[in-house]
Amino acid sequence: MATWITVCETCKREGWDESGAERPDGAALAEMVERAAEGTALRVRRVACLMGCDHSCNVAVQASGKLNYTLGRFEVSEEAAQGIVDWAALHSASETGQVPYRTWPVAVKGHFVTRHPPLPEDDA
Numbered sequence: 001m002a003t004w005i006t007v008c009e010t011c012k013r014e015g016w017d018e019s020g021a022e023r024p025d026g027a028a029l030a031e032m033v034e035r036a037a038e039g040t041a042l043r044v045r046r047v048a049c050l051m052g053c054d055h056s057c058n059v060a061v062q063a064s065g066k067l068n069y070t071l072g073r074f075e076v077s078e079e080a081a082q083g084i085v086d087w088a089a090l091h092s093a094s095e096t097g098q099v100p101y102r103t104w105p106v107a108v109k110g111h112f113v114t115r116h117p118p119l120p121e122d123d124a
């Protein structure tokens, strides 16, 4: 099952209104994540709002049957985007979605917001 990175493209960090930026911070981060994920087996999609607006920028990392995560408080930077992609690649390689802390890219440390256990299998 593919690991998906879902990027909120409508996130606006504090000060965005006064920044004069033409697009939300989330859209800028999404573009960087898409670029960083090129050539990998990861899938990237954009959504409007993950309901974590107070701690933008937000992303989710998910795969069917695995632990799923939301991460937030990202600045718009190539380092953040690369860290998200590198961590998602480790999630993809993990059977359960759990990634040993010692292997985490520095850029994702302190950015985890929630963890969701995989849903139980439906009864056949």
Ligand code: FES
Binding pocket: 008, 009, 010, 011, 012, 026, 048, 049, 050, 051, 052, 053, 056, 058
């Ligand atoms: S706008 Fe990004 S979480 Fe709400």
